Amino acid sequence: MPIDSPSSSASGANLPPLSLHIPEPQYRPGDTADFSNIEVLAAGVTPRPDSAADASTMRDMVYGLVRVLDDEGQAVGAWNPRLDADTLRKMLRAMALTRAFDERMFRAQRQGKTSFYMKSTGEEAVAVAAAFALDRDDMCFPSYRQQGILIARDWSLVDMMNQIYSNRADRLKGRQMPIMYSTRDGGFFSISGNLATQYPQAVGWAMASAAKGDTRIAATWCGEGSTAEGDFHSACMFATVYRAPVILNVVNNQWAISSFVGFAGGEATTFAARGVGYGIAALRIDGGMAQNAWFAQFLADVLGTPVEVPPSHETTGIGAATLAGIGSGLFSDASEAADRWRADRRYDALMAPDVRDAAHAHWTEVLTSELAKSL
Numbered sequence: 178m179p180i181d182s183p184s185s186s187a188s189g190a191n192l193p194p195l196s197l198h199i200p201e202p203q204y205r206p207g208d209t210a211d212f213s214n215i216e217v218l219a220a221g222v223t224p225r226p227d228s229a230a231d232a233s234t235m236r237d238m239v240y241g242l243v244r245v246l247d248d249e250g251q252a253v254g255a256w257n258p259r260l261d262a263d264t265l266r267k268m269l270r271a272m273a274l275t276r277a278f279d280e281r282m283f284r285a286q287r288q289g290k291t292s293f294y295m296k297s298t299g300e301e302a303v304a305v306a307a308a309f310a311l312d313r314d315d316m317c318f319p320s321y322r323q324q325g326i327l328i329a330r331d332w333s334l335v336d337m338m339n340q341i342y343s344n345r346a347d348r349l350k351g352r353q354m355p356i357m358y359s360t361r362d363g364g365f366f367s368i369s370g371n372l373a374t375q376y377p378q379a380v381g382w383a384m385a386s387a388a389k390g391d392t393r394i395a396a397t398w399c400g401e402g403s404t405a406e407g408d409f410h411s412a413c414m415f416a417t418v419y420r421a422p423v424i425l426n427v428v429n430n431q432w433a434i435s436s437f438v439g440f441a442g443g444e445a446t447t448f449a450a451r452g453v454g455y456g457i458a459a460l461r462i463d464g465g466m467a468q469n470a471w472f473a474q475f476l477a478d479v480l481g482t483p484v485e486v487p488p489s490h491e492t493t494g495i496g497a498a499t500l501a502g503i504g505s506g507l508f509s510d511a512s513e514a515a516d517r518w519r520a521d522r523r524y525d526a527l528m529a530p531d532v533r534d535a536a537h538a539h540w541t542e543v544l545t546s547e548l549a550k551s552l
């Protein structure tokens with residue numbers, strides 16, 4: 178035995194050998210995903226703490242799940258934001274327009290008209306509902322999947338397209354990659370291709386707002402994979418030390434390109450639980466799936482096509498709409514987004530060919546008329 182072999186050392190001779198854990202995803206893209214191991218609490222059961230509640234009183238909530246819509250699509254419980262029908266319609270319109278815009282731009286990318294595009298399919302509500310909950314002049318520090326904020330804020334779609342095409346009307350003069358919008362008037366901080374850099378930027382902006390005695394808050398979003406970046410952690414540190422008025426959203430869609438959630442620490446605990454370690458008030462929210470039921474109903478309304486929504490215990494909840502009330506330092510763990518979205522039976526109902534084609538035709542029309550208006 179070589180002299181430097183670990184088992185030859187006297188101190189370790191009787192110890193079992195150590196082993197390294199390498200996370201392995203249960204499902205790869207293309208497999209049938211099964212998320213039945215994820216505990217989904219019933220809608221309406223999670224209490225709603227006061228927005229001034231101390232972080233220490235709500236630690237359990239990072240392991241629970243805030244869900245608002247029940248299986249019949251009714252908003253229930255203390256988290257029901259009691260939005261009026263008109264606001265709900267506006268939110269749905271922004272979500273559907275975001276999806277239509279994404280589809281159109283994604284096709285353009287596939288046709289080689291632009292080099293890069295990122296869709297937000299299945300998580301439109303995360304951005305749109307937040308935009309409705311925030312004040313118009315609150316500052317957003319998004320990742321590349323919150324284009325819904327601009328659309329919810331009625332930003333010109335043509336202006337967004339100019340940026341994507343880097344044409345002469347591009348306000349960023351071709352100096353940014355496509356979809357990395359930046360608009361001061363839209364309260365939309367420049368998107369960066371370097372993951373998680375928006376986190377410390379948001380916290381710094383929020384600290385400045387507080388230092389100036391302003392009333393505006395910051396909100397930022399990153400994917401669950403991006404929480405593995407050092408920037409995420411230093412941002413949390415500054416946020417808690419200075420109690421920066423910032424909402425920190427983690428959108429968990431289970432994958433970071435080809436790395437599954439396990440490589441970002443998702444096997445060990447929830448992403449909302451990161452907040453506990455920093456003493457930040459944190460919540461875990463089913464923020465991705467509200468739109469299944471909403472979309473189904475909405476499409477049925479606008480298209481006159483009945484859409485059967487089978488009851489499913491796996492769906493659903495409202496996400497970001499309720500966030501802003503909580504104040505500084507909040508996580509939304511919009512778990513089970515993209516893969517579960519696909520696996521969900523409501524999605525099947527939505528994606529039945531006749532419904533899909535009708536929806537597509539309808540939203541192409543809306544998109545075209547929106548574009549015509551802003552030209």
Ligand SMILES: Cc1ncc(C[n+]2csc(CCOP(=O)(O)OP(=O)(O)O)c2C)c(N)n1
Nearest residue numbers: 370371372399400401402403430432433434
């Ligand atoms: C610092 C840095 N590392 C790696 C990349 C390459 N990259 C771009 S997107 C991405 C995955 C991000 O996953 P996640 O944060 O979960 O967000 P999602 O795309 O799922 O919304 C990676 C690794 C990058 N852009 N920046």
Ligand SMILES: [Mg+2]
Nearest residue numbers: 400430432433
């Ligand atoms: Mg992800």
